[in-house]
Amino acid sequence: MTVNYDGTRYNGFQTQPDGNTIQDHLEKAIATIIGEKPKIHGSGRTDAGVHAIGQVFHFLTESTVPAERWPLALNGRLPKDIIVTNAREVHLDFHSRRSAKRKTYRYTINANQYPDVFLRHMQLHHPGKLNIEAMREALSHFIGTHDFTTFASKHSEKQSHIRTIYEARLEVDYSMTRPDTRDQGILHFYITGSGFLQHMVRIIMGTLVQVGEGKHAPDAISNMIAAEDRSEAGPTAISKALTMWGVHYEEFNT
Amino acid sequence: MTVNYDGTRYNGFQTQPDGNTIQDHLEKAIATIIGEKPKIHGSGRTDAGVHAIGQVFHFLTESTVPAERWPLALNGRLPKDIIVTNAREVHLDFHSRRSAKRKTYRYTINANQYPDVFLRHMQLHHPGKLNIEAMREALSHFIGTHDFTTFASKHSEKQSHIRTIYEARLEVDYSMTRPDTRDQGILHFYITGSGFLQHMVRIIMGTLVQVGEGKHAPDAISNMIAAEDRSEAGPTAISKALTMWGVHYEEFNT
Structure with a gap:
């Protein structure tokens, strides 16, 4: 289902x-x-x-x-x-978690001056200046197969922290952006991977926000990943802006 | 402000x-x-x-x-x-209501099979079959200067029910529409007029839904308007799907 x-x-x-x-x-x-x-x-x-x-x-x-x-x-x-x-009937050997090949998450930052009164329950509001192109470049450094220990909760109990990010893209929605203001748009980050560790997307996002604020260069991401050390990454971004956006299976997609 | x-x-x-x-x-x-x-x-x-x-x-x-x-x-x-x-300072002769030249309202019908879990507080959910082209045609019959008594609450105390509708359009958002389902899209109706009587947009919408359901022909709208009789129109559609979408003034727009 x-x-x-x-x-x-x-x-x-x-x-x-x-x-x-x-x-x-x-x-x-x-x-x-x-x-x-x-x-x-x-x-x-x-x-x-x-x-x-x-x-x-x-x-x-x-x-x-x-x-x-x-x-x-x-x-x-x-x-x-x-x-x-x-809802559909599936074979007995189907398993929602084990049969999943890819998962996509979306994370949304409202970089306009004011919160969106209708969608504030699913957006991180960040009215401060963000370097959106730097964030987009940093995002691309996550693509590939890596040990993501740096971007996993310290409480992760998984044996392996190796995961593959297949796709990571940033779409900026300017439809609510008012002219002559400090509005920067609504930033939707879509990340598709083989699987995600505990808090992984949120730690990636907390780090990307720091890149946008100029606290890290975009290419610092590769060194952070290589360090395999949670303390190298940024904070865990708030949960409410995160949405599981879909699960992909071999036989059929949802 | x-x-x-x-x-x-x-x-x-x-x-x-x-x-x-x-x-x-x-x-x-x-x-x-x-x-x-x-x-x-x-x-x-x-x-x-x-x-x-x-x-x-x-x-x-x-x-x-x-x-x-x-x-x-x-x-x-x-x-x-x-x-x-x-917020801005205005001349003493500015008045939010009396100086307004046009107002725009948006009304949203979710004609997909299931409610939108994130926006259900601002959508009328109508999963049943709707003739969208008939609704679009009916909408166009509201444009112009008419006595809108048929589409005003019986409790309206306005001396005149004559109002001008400058623009009325329907935009259908198919971004959440799933293939091979009975999803019909998210229907956003935008209506711009010189002013609106009590419940006017909601009664227009309740009537348009009936047109979509095949209960009235699109061109029945003109006769309804001419009747100047509230009982000729459809029901008052639910309030939660209605949004005041902007007010336009001579000197500046918001």
């Missing part, structure tokens, strides 16, 4: 002791249909406050409800900020 | 007995700066739940705070969903 959510009110995707996660709400809604609590598996965790367009999860069921009926049935049982948009 | 607001939590722009209006919050914030409660005048009312990009208001003050300092000073005192984006 594919699910979109506004992560503002939730403690992230994955079930945890404090409750109020996307997984909790999905499992509860599914349980009212199949009569027992399922165990769902997401394509990856998202932190508290992080959003998703096209998060994918799967579960095993013997329910005879046809796949195409599930989205409406679930949406009627879910909070309004969690919306299932697709 | 120019102000943007997310109207979701508010009882409309103009002060009323129940309180919690945009005007109340603005006057309270201004009072903390000038030491006395001002009386502000908006370019027009917006109903409860209606949003604004570029609502304009003015007030008289002897304050010596320079105009350019006001936005940041006020934003620090306002709720996060009300943002002042511009």
Whole structure:
């Protein structure tokens, strides 16, 4: 199944002791249909406050409800900020996380003078001067296969920190930019990789903001990566500006 | 001053007995700066739940705070969903409402299969089949100078219901539309006129939806207008999908 959510009110995707996660709400809604609590598996965790367009999860069921009926049935049982948009039957060897080939995240910086009153729950507001071309150049240095220890939480428990970034691009939206102001546009960063370590996109973004502020040269990124040391990178940028933007599988995309 | 607001939590722009209006919050914030409660005048009312990009208001003050300092000073005192984006000194004969030459409103229908999880607070969700070209044609029949009694609230107390619609256009955003689904796009209706009667845009929209559903032919609009009878038009569409999109003055635009 594919699910979109506004992560503002939730403690992230994955079930945890404090409750109020996307997984909790999905499992509860599914349980009212199949009569027992399922165990769902997401394509990856998202932190508290992080959003998703096209998060994918799967579960095993013997329910005879046809796949195409599930989205409406679930949406009627879910909070309004969690919306299932697709459901299909898959082979038993499909696994939302292990079968995923690529994931894309989007991170959004509002570099206009004032916050966007309608989208402030999904933007980092940075009215200060940013060197957008320097940020774009720095972004390109992440592409390729690297050990991303510098850009992973120190609490990462993964055995390997080697990941591949396939694509990283910056799109600037000037549609809300007013003439004769210090507005710099809405900056959408799209990063596609084989997988992402804990806080990886947010640490990349915290570092890119420092590049934009002139605190690092764009080509400093390569040395930071080579250092394999979290303290070489910038801070972890706020979660609310991050959206899981899609998961790609070999057989079909979502 | 120019102000943007997310109207979701508010009882409309103009002060009323129940309180919690945009005007109340603005006057309270201004009072903390000038030491006395001002009386502000908006370019027009917006109903409860209606949003604004570029609502304009003015007030008289002897304050010596320079105009350019006001936005940041006020934003620090306002709720996060009300943002002042511009301030300037004007002649004493300027009046936000009386000097306004044109106003533009936007109304948004999400005609995709599922609600947009991030923008559902500003969209009417209509997943059912809509004839978009019929709606576009119907929209064009509103252009011109007409008596809009048919498209005004029965509670309207205006002496004249004659208004001029200068421009009315429909833009369809297909960026969130998924292939092989019943998604029809996000429909943004922009209507610019000399002024608008109570509920006028919402009644126009409620009628256009009926046209889209095939309940009226597009050219039925002209007869509806000619009837000068509220009962000839469709229902008043929900307020949350409406945004005041700008006010135009002779001397300067916002």
